[in-house]
Amino acid sequence: MLFRRITDPHLAQNAYLIGCQRTGGALIIDPQRDVDRYVELARAEGLEIVAATETHIHADYLSGVRELAARGVKVYLSDEGGDDWRYRWASDEDIDSELLLDIDSELLLDGDSFRVGNIEFQARHTPGHTPEHLSFLVIDHGSGVDEPMGLASGDFVFVGDLGRPDLLETAAGEVGARDPSARALYRSVQDFLELPDFLQLWPGHGAGSACGKALGAVPTSTVGYEKRFNASIADARVSEQAFVDAILHGQPEPPTYFARMKQLNRSGPPILGELPEPRHLSINDLEGILEDPDAVVVDTRSDRTAFMNGHLPGALYAPLGKSFPTITGSYILPEQKIILILDADRVDEAVRDLIRIGLDQVVGYFTPNILEGYVGYGHELQQIEILDFEAASQLDQVAGGPGDRNGDRNLALDVRSITEYETRHLPGALNIAHTRLAARADELPTDRRLLVYCRTGARASYAAAYLQRAGYDVAYVDDKIEKWS
Numbered sequence: 001m002l003f004r005r006i007t008d009p010h011l012a013q014n015a016y017l018i019g020c021q022r023t024g025g026a027l028i029i030d031p032q033r034d035v036d037r038y039v040e041l042a043r044a045e046g047l048e049i050v051a052a053t054e055t056h057i058h059a060d061y062l063s064g065v066r067e068l069a070a071r072g073v074k075v076y077l078s079d080e081g082g083d084d085w086r087y088r089w090a091s092d093e094d095i096d097s098e099l100l101l102d103i104d105s106e107l108l109l110d111g112d113s114f115r116v117g118n119i120e121f122q123a124r125h126t127p128g129h130t131p132e133h134l135s136f137l138v139i140d141h142g143s144g145v146d147e148p149m150g151l152a153s154g155d156f157v158f159v160g161d162l163g164r165p166d167l168l169e170t171a172a173g174e175v176g177a178r179d180p181s182a183r184a185l186y187r188s189v190q191d192f193l194e195l196p197d198f199l200q201l202w203p204g205h206g207a208g209s210a211c212g213k214a215l216g217a218v219p220t221s222t223v224g225y226e227k228r229f230n231a232s233i234a235d236a237r238v239s240e241q242a243f244v245d246a247i248l249h250g251q252p253e254p255p256t257y258f259a260r261m262k263q264l265n266r267s268g269p270p271i272l273g274e275l276p277e278p279r280h281l282s283i284n285d286l287e288g289i290l291e292d293p294d295a296v297v298v299d300t301r302s303d304r305t306a307f308m309n310g311h312l313p314g315a316l317y318a319p320l321g322k323s324f325p326t327i328t329g330s331y332i333l334p335e336q337k338i339i340l341i342l343d344a345d346r347v348d349e350a351v352r353d354l355i356r357i358g359l360d361q362v363v364g365y366f367t368p369n370i371l372e373g374y375v376g377y378g379h380e381l382q383q384i385e386i387l388d389f390e391a392a393s394q395l396d397q398v399a400g401g402p403g404d405r406n407g408d409r410n411l412a413l414d415v416r417s418i419t420e421y422e423t424r425h426l427p428g429a430l431n432i433a434h435t436r437l438a439a440r441a442d443e444l445p446t447d448r449r450l451l452v453y454c455r456t457g458a459r460a461s462y463a464a465a466y467l468q469r470a471g472y473d474v475a476y477v478d479d480k481i482e483k484w485s
Contacts, residue, residue, distance in 0.1 A: 138151070290313060
């Protein structure tokens with residue numbers, strides 16, 4: 001048996017390629033939308049992907065299962081979870097005709113199994129994170145055994161944590177779903193406790209994912225280790241109510257794009273085909289882009305001070321790194337035309353990050369020297385004032401107060417999570433997580449200057465750029481909150 005974990009470090013997401021080397025067939029579990037890399041990896045190992053599955057309807061990225069189905073790969077999908085969370089594109093129920101595909105699919109219930117060559121995959125219904133969630137026990141019959149060697153746990157059990165059960169309400173908008181989902185997760189944990197300790201555990205995410213609150217950085221574990229040391233499982237040993245209270249407390253606010261991912265993955269992600277190939281743009285293209293209301297420039301430079309001191313008018317700030325999908329997914333609409341500022345050798349990386357969250361309109365890119373060219377043509381770059389916490393805390397932030405700039409008033413805007421905010425914040429500060437700004441913009445005053453801050457300045461830099469683009473008067477607090485008292 002061949003086993004490969006393929007990790008997206010930006011979304012901390014794991015897909016698994018499991019192949020039978022005797023028959024040459026392979027299964028991919030939880031693929032992302034740019035499936036070419038899985039196909040190439042399998043081919044390099046002398047295998048062909050003949051089947052694809054996923055553990056659940058994902059919220060943080062677009063699934064690649066439908067993409068593979070369009071290429072003739074057989075797909076296995078959950079038929080659990082009730083009518084609201086059935087895969088509509090695979091079951092032909094209540095779906096627009098243009099989304100239908102002539103696909104080879106099989107829907108799975110708890111206890112169902114299928115084989116790829118000599119490898120058996122047994123479905124276990126493990127609801128809680130989502131109603132339809134499946135985990136897969138993997139048995140390598142080719143090695144002469146009839147017991148499973150591992151569990152592909154998806155977003156059910158992580159290293160050190162469990163999948164959050166609140167997303168059906170906080171991301172998908174199903175009011176009142178948090179508590180029942182947490183109780184379903186509790187029952188799934190009771191079943192997990194009956195599994196053999198020797199099983200390897202292959203989770204769908206690692207540290208940095210927004211699908212849990214305390215995921216470990218170690219990529220894999222064992223069932224026995226998690227039984228002993230997983231803090232959320234320890235809560236489940238106390239009582240059901242203790243577990244529900246603990247698992248729902250302190251979950252970070254999900255990015256706004258999660259709701260769109262849920263809907264598209266249920267109804268059918270658009271078929272991607274080939275990756276977008278953004279055009280290398282010149283200074284002559286710039287004026288038209290800046291005047292186009294449907295276009296958005298994304299500045300990916302790593303130096304946030306440099307961005308604040310000079311950037312193209314209306315540009316968003318999203319450094320190309322682990323936060324890039326979260327920032328762009330929170331601030332960009334899928335119909336907007338995206339123009340990137342980045343080095344040419346990182347275009348493919350950025351494009352893949354964007355299409356994985358359904359931002360397909362990547363039409364062009366500038367290299368960073370476009371900023372010099374813009375100034376050279378006689379234009380001025382846009383700036384955002386930089387403050388530290390000492391300066392920000394001394395400004396008048398009381399509604400109706402005299403302010404510090406010609407009678408203007410200031411309002412501190414804390415863009416951390418609600419849990420961080422409740423621990424310590426600037427007096428009078430308004431709290432909106434940076435990933436939720438687009439959804440809650442109507443709560444922001446238009447007649448006050450927003451002093452945008454977070455814990456270290458990183459999240460505040462993304463938020464300040466977004467708010468400036470949206471027309472707000474902003475100042476950016478570039479400082480560590482631990483230094484402020």
